[in-house]
Each structure stands twice: as structure tokens, then as C-alpha cells.
Amino acid sequence: MAAAMGLEVEDRPSDSPFVERVWRSRSFAVDRMMSVANPYTELVFWGGPGRIRVAVQGPESRAGLAPVPPDTWFFGITFSLGTALPQxxxxxxLDGGIELPEVTDRRFELAGSRWFRPGFGNAEGFVDRLVREGVLGRDPVVAAAVDDHRLRVSLRTVQRRFLATTGLTPTAVRQILRARQAAMLIMEGVPPVEVVHTLGYFDQPHLTRSLARYIGRTARQLRRVDPAEPLSLLYKTEPPANA
Known part of the structure; x- marks a missing residue:
């Protein structure tokens, strides 16, 4: 578990085709964070003394400051691209979310049914139940594009299906994921000029504009730790090849 910048964060990948990431964190001595752009839908649980809350959070088309409740734990399931709740x-x-009603210490309501609250270790079992009950599904066209499979549909169909499942165009998804990848490389110490070449930016001003829009940081700021304003979860990923 990594403790840094006012947030303790732990995350892991998943072998479920419906899950991109499972994560949990705890806030301390921080009241806001930079929420970076994110093409994924998430189911997020959070709580503190006396109350637990649950929300379905949509993709975020650009970076923005978000409040962080003090002394609060968080747990989230990040769904894979193309995975969506039809309801x-x-x-x-998109750029928002819907808080769910009727939440107790153990149960919450989703799609008209009551569900036991999952945890960090059993998220995939919970997701499997959502899929079996028809609450969660994955668009095969988007899944094929993400997995770099040959598509037998038109580009217009791919664009339409991306919009339906993410609210974003394939181009926007690609730009967001590339910016996230660029931020990770810079934070690891890779020079911006090398990032430009590796990820196919036109030049450094192009990289700078992308980071400002999708990450909310310059390359120089990414190399510094700001304990008063941490970044939301970042991890290595690859843009969809055929989108």
C-alpha cells in the first residue's frame, strides 16, 4: 500500500472482462484532489463515522478539482471499457454520477434490487452476480475494439457504440488514456521529449495541452509531490487500438 499526498491508495488489476481495476483508499489531512480524466464507469463506496454512501460514477471528460471528505475510506470497482449498466x-x-438510495452497513439498492456490499477481495464475485442478473453488460463491439480484434462493423457503428457505453467518442477515449499514460511516464522520470516520441504527440506543446486538459498538471508539476492536492488514481494502461 502506498501512502502519499494525503491519500493511502491500494489498487489491483482484475481477470474479469467486466472489471478494469479494483481499488481502495483512505483520506487524511487533505480536503481536495485533482480528479484526472477517466473513460471508465465506476461503482464507488465511501464512508466515515456513522454513514456509508454508494454511487455510480460516470466517465470524466477532463480533469477537475474534487472535494475529499476528511478521514474517509473509499472502495471502488472500475468497470472495463464497454461495460455499462443499461438502467x-x-x-x-458523463462528468457526474448518481448516488444510490437505501444504503446500510451491509446492503444497498441497485436496479431495483438489494445487494450485499462487496469488498476489495470479492469484487469479481459481486460483478458476476450483476452480470447474471442482467444489471451489468459489456458491448461486444467496444470490447473487440479495446482488445485489438478485427472488427466487421463500420467506423460509424464503433463510434456510436462507444458513445452509448461511455458517453465519449473513441477519439476522446484514446486521448484520455494516452494522457494518463504520459503522466505515468513523466512521474517515473521519463523526459517529456521522450514521452512525445513514444506516445505519438506532435510536439511538446501538444503534450502540454493534453496534460492540462486531462490530468490538470504540467510535466513539471507531475514531477513534484503536492501533499495538499493529490491526484486521483493513475495506473499504466493502453489506448484501444482499433477505436
Whole structure:
């Protein structure tokens, strides 16, 4: 577990085709963070003394400051690209979210049913149940594009299906994931000029604009730790090849 910048964060990949990442964190001595752009839908649980809350969080089209409640734990399931809840269209979730009702210490309500609250170690079993009950699904066209499979549909169809499941165009998804990858490389010490070449940016000003829009940081700021304003979860990923 890594403790840094006002947040303790732990995350892991998943072998479920419906799950991109499982994560948990705890806030301390911080009241805001930079929420970086994110093409994924998430189911997020958080709580402190006396109350637990649950929300479905939509993709974020650009970076922005977000409040962080003090002394609060968080747990999230980040769904893979193309995975969506049919009852909650992407257009209702983009750059926002919907808080779920009827939450107790052990249960919460989703899609008209009551569910036991999952944990960091059993997230995939919970997701499997959502899939079996038809609450969660994955668009095969988007999944094929993400997995670099040959597509037998038109580019227009791919664009339409990305919009339906993420609220974003394939180009926007690619740009967001590339910016996230660029930020990770810079934070690891890779020079910006090398990042430009590796990830196919036109030049350094192009990289700078992308980082500002999607990460909310310059390359120089990414190399410094700001304990008063941490970044939301970042990890290595690859843009969809055929989107």
C-alpha cells in the first residue's frame, strides 16, 4: 500500500472482462484532489463515522478539482471499457454520477434490487452476480475494439457504440488514456521529449495541452509531490487500438 499526498491508495488489476481495476483508499489531512480524466464507469463506496454512501460514477471528460471528505475510506470497482449498466445510460453519468438510495452497513439498492456490499477481495464475485442478473453488460463491439480484434462493423457503428457505453467518442477515449499514460511516464522520470516520441504527440506543446486538459498538471508539476492536492488514481494502461 502506498501512502502519499494525503491519500493511502491500494489498487489491483482484475481477470474479469467486466472489471478494469479494483481499488481502495483512505483520506487524511487533505480536503481536495485533482480528479484526472477517466473513460471508465465506476461503482464507488465511501464512508466515515456513522454513514456509508454508494454511487455510480460516470466517465470524466477532463480533469477537475474534487472535494475529499476528511478521514474517509473509499472502495471502488472500475468497470472495463464497454461495460455499462443499461438502467443508467452513459449520457446521464458523463462528468457526474448518481448516488444510490437505501444504503446500510451491509446492503444497498441497485436496479431495483438489494445487494450485499462487496469488498476489495470479492469484487469479481459481486460483478458476476450483476452480470447474471442482467444489471451489468459489456458491448461486444467496444470490447473487440479495446482488445485489438478485427472488427466487421463500420467506423460509424464503433463510434456510436462507444458513445452509448461511455458517453465519449473513441477519439476522446484514446486521448484520455494516452494522457494518463504520459503522466505515468513523466512521474517515473521519463523526459517529456521522450514521452512525445513514444506516445505519438506532435510536439511538446501538444503534450502540454493534453496534460492540462486531462490530468490538470504540467510535466513539471507531475514531477513534484503536492501533499495538499493529490491526484486521483493513475495506473499504466493502453489506448484501444482499433477505436
Amino acid at each position: 443508467l445510460p452513459a449520457r446521464l453519468l
